[in-house]
Amino acid sequence: MSKVTILCLHKITDEHFPSWPGMSIKTFEKLLKFISKNYEICLPSDVKENVIKKQLILTFDDGFEDFYYNAFPLLKKHNIPAVLNVVVNCIKTDYQIWTQQLNDTLDAYAKESKGFEIQIGEDTFEYNINIENAEKLALEIFKKLLSLTTEKRELIVFKLEEEAPTKINRTKMMNTKQLKEVSDAGILIGSHSLSHPNLKIEDNQSEFLKQELSESKTQLEKILNKPVEVFAFPNGMYSELGLELAKEAGYKYLLLVDNDIAEFKHKKELKVLDRILIYSNNHYKNIFRINNFHNKIRRWLK
Structure with missing residues (x-):
């Protein structure tokens, strides 16, 4: 070995x-x-x-x-x-992988310092994101979504995309x-x-x-x-x-x-x-x- x-x-x-x-x-x-x-x-x-x-x-x-x-x-x-x-x-x-889809979307919110909510089951999580805290919050959200099935995760990320405050720049x-x-x-x-x-x-x-x-x-x-x-x-x-x-x-x-x-x-x-x-x-x-x-x-x- x-x-x-x-x-x-x-x-x-x-x-x-x-x-x-x-x-x-x-x-x-x-x-x-x-x-x-x-x-x-x-x-x-x-x-x-x-x-x-x-x-x-x-x-x-x-x-x-x-x-x-x-x-x-x-x-x-x-x-x-x-x-x-x-x-x-x-x-x-x-096709865009969900992790990068999430990060690109969160960047759009961070650049506008725009808050948002994420609903997972019966729990609602509120986030106030900006340039300074984006990396920390993105990791926290990633960990929450990672444990979900593909279908449930996609619904959350697509909803965030639809409500994005500015154009999303795709990686x-x-x-x-x-x-x-x-x-x-x-x-x-x-x-x-x-x-x-x-x-x-x-x-x-x-x-x-x-x-x-x-x-x-x-x-x-x-x-x-x-x-x-x-x-x-x-x-x-x-x-x-x-x-x-x-x-x-x-x-x-x-x-x-x-x-x-x-x-x-x-x-x-x-x-x-x-x-x-x-x-x-x-x-x-x-x-x-x-x-x-x-x-x-x-x-x-x-």
Whole structure:
């Protein structure tokens, strides 16, 4: 078994998004220089046993267009391999994942300092959002909605959209042409499902799970003319049934986000790997998490 640090990144952009700020291009390049100096950066299939230098896998989730314009050029510049996990419906159509749909909508409210209500069951939650508190409130709302079924969550987000006080600026996703280009350049493409649902909540619907796992793989392989062996569970949410069906679908590497170092079990056919979420624009906070100090301190405090 090998211990491997696997990083999970999302948006790399200098644009300002109050509800979910991306990592700036400058901060991202600092991160690349740091990991290049201190780690052997590889793809999942290249992880080795008994190596002196620590190994690291760099992954990106969702397939935002800023990966193509901002992250991809710097990865090429520094000759760094990476895994890009994409939501297939976003690549093929104008579909928007619910998390980004929520954040884009909340940005519209925040820019106008407009309050709103969210009804979940019999509970009503009131929010007074603005530029300063948008990130904190967006995370709070995300956690509330994450536990809902897709249908219930969509009703809430669509209602927020309809009542938005100003035009909603939609975050752009990559298209099939861009995906093929980065794949041809050596970026490993993984599936991040068809539609980015909470696969843990929906695990009572095995056919739905199979479609999200198997159909996303099939469609990506058709686009790329390459095998797709990586699946990243949306929001890191998974169940034992989801793991089992992912194995049946033919994936070799399953990516989670439990924010810990991954245990890479070489002899196992299916490798279930943890990742560490990296999102700060503070370079030293990112180094802190990359070195897993957040877990070391938590365990020490216990």
